[in-house]
Amino acid sequence: MIALTLALAYGIWYSYSVILVALLAEFGWSRSVLAGAFSVFTLVHGAVNPLIGALCMRAGPLRVMAAGGAAMGLALFADSFIATPAQLYLGFGVATALAVAAAGWVPALVYVQREFQHRLGLSIGIVSSGVGVGMLLVVPLAQLLIDAFGWRTAFRVLGAISVLWIVPASLWLMRAPLRQSQNQGQTPIKQNQAKPGSVPKPASHAMTLGEAMRTQPFWLLMAAFFFGNMSSQTLHVHQVAYLVDHGLAAIVAASVVGVVGAASIAGKTGGGWLSDRVERELVFVAGIALLAASAFVLLALGAAPTRWGAYGYAVLLGVGYSVTASLIPAMVADRFSGPHFGAIVGVGLMGSAAGSALGPWLAGVLYDATGSYALAFTIAAACGVVAGAAGWRARTLRLR
Numbered sequence: 200m201i202a203l204t205l206a207l208a209y210g211i212w213y214s215y216s217v218i219l220v221a222l223l224a225e226f227g228w229s230r231s232v233l234a235g236a237f238s239v240f241t242l243v244h245g246a247v248n249p250l251i252g253a254l255c256m257r258a259g260p261l262r263v264m265a266a267g268g269a270a271m272g273l274a275l276f277a278d279s280f281i282a283t284p285a286q287l288y289l290g291f292g293v294a295t296a297l298a299v300a301a302a303g304w305v306p307a308l309v310y311v312q313r314e315f316q317h318r319l320g321l322s323i324g325i326v327s328s329g330v331g332v333g334m335l336l337v338v339p340l341a342q343l344l345i346d347a348f349g350w351r352t353a354f355r356v357l358g359a360i361s362v363l364w365i366v367p368a369s370l371w372l373m374r375a376p377l378r379q380s381q382n383q384g385q386t387p388i389k390q391n392q393a394k395p396g397s398v399p400k401p402a403s404h405a406m407t408l409g410e411a412m413r414t415q416p417f418w419l420l421m422a423a424f425f426f427g428n429m430s431s432q433t434l435h436v437h438q439v440a441y442l443v444d445h446g447l448a449a450i451v452a453a454s455v456v457g458v459v460g461a462a463s464i465a466g467k468t469g470g471g472w473l474s475d476r477v478e479r480e481l482v483f484v485a486g487i488a489l490l491a492a493s494a495f496v497l498l499a500l501g502a503a504p505t506r507w508g509a510y511g512y513a514v515l516l517g518v519g520y521s522v523t524a525s526l527i528p529a530m531v532a533d534r535f536s537g538p539h540f541g542a543i544v545g546v547g548l549m550g551s552a553a554g555s556a557l558g559p560w561l562a563g564v565l566y567d568a569t570g571s572y573a574l575a576f577t578i579a580a581a582c583g584v585v586a587g588a589a590g591w592r593a594r595t596l597r598l599r
Contacts (some may be wrong), residue, residue, distance in 0.1 A: 245552015324471020405537025
């Protein structure tokens with residue numbers, strides 16, 4: 200149920216790549232203006248994450264998630280009346296971002312970290328695979344709705360679906376029995392045993408946010424969040440427009456997003472499973488290598504675009520980007536689990552938001568200035584390399 204909630208919340212996030220094309224066709228706004236709205240969305244989403252984490256500690260993650268689902272319905276309905284860039288920035292960039300954050304990743308991480316300490320990597324991978332389901336199903340649905348009824352109706356339908364699923368599902372889970380004390384029969388001692396790639400910590404002390412921020416691993420993981428998402432979100436936001444520019448039909452380009460989502464499901468669950476058995480950082484670096492490679496494959500498609508070539512690129516991106524979504528939070532939990540985890544990962548996700556905002560916006564500016572995505576996608580690949588280096592350095596510190 201948590202995974203399907205994330206599918207809807209982040210299906211909205213990734214649907215912006217097809218909504219951008221529809222808004223471009225109707226209003227003729229520049230790509231930097233349209234990408235800027237997404238950048239505001241990610242900044243607001245990230246900035247509010249520490250507050251969402253604190254609310255989860257006080258009210259419980261499922262109550263926060265239910266409220267977020269109700270807010271998503273209202274925000275998406277308001278989005279259907281957008282007529283100016285200012286309304287796009289306020290409606291989608293601010294209001295929708297707040298709702299997605301409340302229904303999304305931080306409450307899900309707090310819930311999983313509390314109840315599934317055993318096999319944490321696999322558990323986070325399974326839950327985060329819901330984002331891939333959203334890309335696989337929600338993005339093509341958005342494109343079909345846009346083609347059949349227009350983007351305004353698409354916003355309204357997605358808003359109604361969000362309310363009808365997220366609110367009752369969250370309330371139902373609140374009444375389900377907690378697993379934390381059972382945890383598949385594990386004793387507390389067994390739960391705290393170190394897994395490959397994890398950092399054993401004394402059970403008597405859990406770092407506060409302030410203590411975590413005074414450590415080098417925290418900032419290395421923040422860098423992995425920032426550069427990894429700057430790389431991946433540049434590709435996510437601009438891939439549909441790029442492929443349409445080079446001759447692919449809009450529905451085919453939208454289906455590429457679905458293939459990215461399908462590949463990310465395998466990447467998140469498989470990578471999470473593998474990271475419980477070998478060092479998480481090794482799995483992370485391998486995924487980042489695929490992410491960087493996908494940027495160059497996308498550039499090459501500009502010379503000879505084909506449906507199957509685009510799908511091959513989508514598999515690389517889906518598997519590669521999945522490590523930035525699922526493994527970095529697990530790496531944070533390895534080092535900073537405990538009652539303050541929500542606040543710590545919430546601040547860490549501000550790095551994710553900053554990268555997610557800067558990358559697509561910069562790509563839009565560079566396209567408007569040069570008429571090409573070549574420099575933007577090259578920068579995206581370089582950012583992936585930096586994210587991998589940060590993860591590797593975090594591993595080096597852990598092994599000392």
